[in-house]
Each structure stands twice: as structure tokens, then as C-alpha cells.
Amino acid sequence: MKKIYxxxxxxxFLALTFCLSNFSQEKTKDSLYKSTYGLKLGIxxxxxxRMLTEPDYKGLVLIGDYRFSEKIYIAFEIGSEKxxxxxxxxxxxxxGSFFKTGINYNIxxxxxxxxxxxxxxxxxxxxxxxxxxxSFTIYNTDQYWSQNNIENPISHNNLSASWLEFxxxxxxxxVKNLYMGLNLKVNRLLSQDKPDNFNNLYIPGFNxxxxxxxxxxxxxxTIQYQIPFFRKNTN
Numbered sequence: 001m002k003k004i005y006x007x008x009x010x011x012x013f014l015a016l017t018f019c020l021s022n023f024s025q026e027k028t029k030d031s032l033y034k035s036t037y038g039l040k041l042g043i044x045x046x047x048x049x050r051m052l053t054e055p056d057y058k059g060l061v062l063i064g065d066y067r068f069s070e071k072i073y074i075a076f077e078i079g080s081e082k083x084x085x086x087x088x089x090x091x092x093x094x095x096g097s098f099f100k101t102g103i104n105y106n107i108x109x110x111x112x113x114x115x116x117x118x119x120x121x122x123x124x125x126x127x128x129x130x131x132x133x134x135s136f137t138i139y140n141t142d143q144y145w146s147q148n149n150i151e152n153p154i155s156h157n158n159l160s161a162s163w164l165e166f167x168x169x170x171x172x173x174x175v176k177n178l179y180m181g182l183n184l185k186v187n188r189l190l191s192q193d194k195p196d197n198f199n200n201l202y203i204p205g206f207n208x209x210x211x212x213x214x215x216x217x218x219x220x221x222t223i224q225y226q227i228p229f230f231r232k233n234t235n
Contacts, residue, residue, distance in 0.1 A: 033112045035234035037067045040171075040179060042224030044079070049221070056084035059204075063222055065104060070234055073104040075121060081204035090201075096129025098205030100165060110234075114173070117181075121167035125187070127205045131156040131195060156195035161203045163189045169220075177226040182219065189214035 044061035051057055061079030068074050082095040102123035108116055133154040169183025187206055194200060200209050207218045 033234060034231040035070070035110070036115060036177075036226065036228050037230050037232055038177075038226045038228040039066050040064055040224040040226045042179070042222055044077070045221040045223055046219065047079070047081075054083075056086075058082045061220075063220075063224065065224075068103075071106045073106065073117075073119070074101075075104050075123070076101045077123075077205075079205065083202055083204075085202050090133070091135045092131055092133040094129060094131050094202045094204065096127055096159075096204040098125060098127035098129075100125040100205065102165070102167075104167070108170075115179075116173055117171040119167075119169060119171075121169075121183075123165035123167060124162070125165055125205055126162045127160065127203050129159050129161075129204050131159065131198070131200075133198065156198065159193040159195065159200070161189065161192035161200065161206060163187050163206055171222070171224070177228060179222075179224045179226065181222040181224070183222070185218045185220070187216040187218070189216075 041062070041064045044063055047059035047061050050059065059079065059081040061077055063075075063077045065073040065075040077100040078098070080095075080097040082093070084091075084093050086092075100123040102121055104117070104119040104121035106117045106119045108118035110116060133156075164187070166186045166188075167183050169181055171179045171181035173179055189206065189209070192200055192203065192209075199211060203209055207216050209216065
């Protein structure tokens with residue numbers, strides 16, 4: 001329910017932003033002005049917020065993008081995550097690092113002195129990670145026999161996964177060269193290493209993995225600082 005509520009809020013915010021953008025542009029004639037080209041670097045704040053609410057999670061993600069042309073940005077992420085996953089039959093740790101690279105296309109038409117973005121994007125993601133199974137329960141359908149709880153740690157190392165990621169989001173310039181943003185991600189697994197007799201329930205960078213479903217979702221809050229390189233005339 002929480003994810004559905006966040007999705008509705010996100011869509012409503014984008015719709016409101018589009019309406020305000022169109023209203024502003026109707027009042028302002030198109031003119032030639034200079035737009036900043038540079039490299040933005042920052043962090044994904046949602047990971048730090050998550051660490052405050054989930055004691056069993058640790059993560060850090062660095063993000064960035066470079067403005068390649070008037071509408072196209074080359075984007076990248078690099079990060080690491082560590083998480084304890086626990087349910088009625090499993091207790092295991094997952095840790096690993098990942099990177100993502102791709103492009104954003106800005107569909108927002110700025111007016112004079114604005115550098116905001118509403119974008120759609122595509123990423124390729126890759127992750128390297130390890131699992132350590134701390135304990136698990138062998139389920140027995142015959143209730144006459146008790147369940148077997150195994151507590152011998154088992155390690156599965158050097159696992160990998162790759163996926164495609166569709167992104168929609170926005171970046172708003174708070175003050176000169178400082179941006180805050182929000183984005184929604186839909187992931188599709190391309191490949192993954194599965195340990196013997198065990199499924200990947202969590203992949204760093206991808207998020208939760210559902211059984212018999214290679215699609216996942218996520219969102220990020222971001223803050224970035226832009227290093228300006230040059231300014232260029234923009235219609």
C-alpha cells in the first residue's frame with residue numbers, strides 16, 4: 001500500500017508540474033538564452049533515510065550526470081548495499097556493489113534562467129554480491145514430524161546479476177548549481193547467478209527479487225551539485 005501511495009503521489013506531482021510549466025510558458029515568449037552545461041555529482045538520500053528506518057540495512061549510492069546536449073544527459077550510479085533478510089524460513093546476509101549507466105531525456109522546456117528537468121531515462125545495471133545463509137528451516141508437509149532448523153552458515157560468493165532500468169523523474173534547481181530530485185524506477189532482470197538450492201531474494205542495486213517475477217520497482221531522493229563547464233545558447 002505504501003508503494004502504491006508513493007506512486008500516486010509521484011504521478012500527481014508530475015502532472016501538477018507539467019500544468020504549471022505550460023501555464024508559465026504561455027505567459028513567456030520563447031527567446032534565445034544561455035543554458036549551463038556541466039557535471040552534476042551527488043548522493044541518493046533515500047539510502048540514508050532507509051538506514052534510519054531499517055537497522056538491518058546499510059547503503060551508499062553516488063550519482064551523477066553530464067549534459068551531453070540540450071535534452072540528453074549521460075547518467076551513472078555507483079554504490080554498495082548490505083542487508084539482513086529474515087523471514088519464517090530464512091535468515092541470511094547479502095552484501096555487494098553495483099553500477100548503472102545510461103541516459104536521461106529532458107522533456108521539460110525551461111524558460112529564461114531556469115535549469116529544471118523532468119526526464120525519462122534508461123539504464124543498464126550490473127551487480128556483484130555475496131550471500132551468507134545463517135539459518136534456514138526445511139519445511140515438512142507432514143505435520144507429524146517437526147520442522148528441521150539448520151543453523152550451519154553457508155556462503156555463496158562472487159554472484160552477479162544484470163538488468164535494464166526504466167526511470168522517470170525530475171530535478172529542481174534549489175539555488176544556483178544545487179539540485180534536488182525524485183525518481184521512480186522499474187527494473188527488468190536480464191541475468192542472475194542463482195546458488196544451488198537457493199533463490200536470490202535481494203540483489204544490491206536491483207532491490208527485492210520476487211519468485212517467478214523478474215520485474216522490480218524502486219524510488220530515489222537525490223541531491224546534486226553541478227560543476228559548470230560552459231554556457232551555450234538554447235532556444
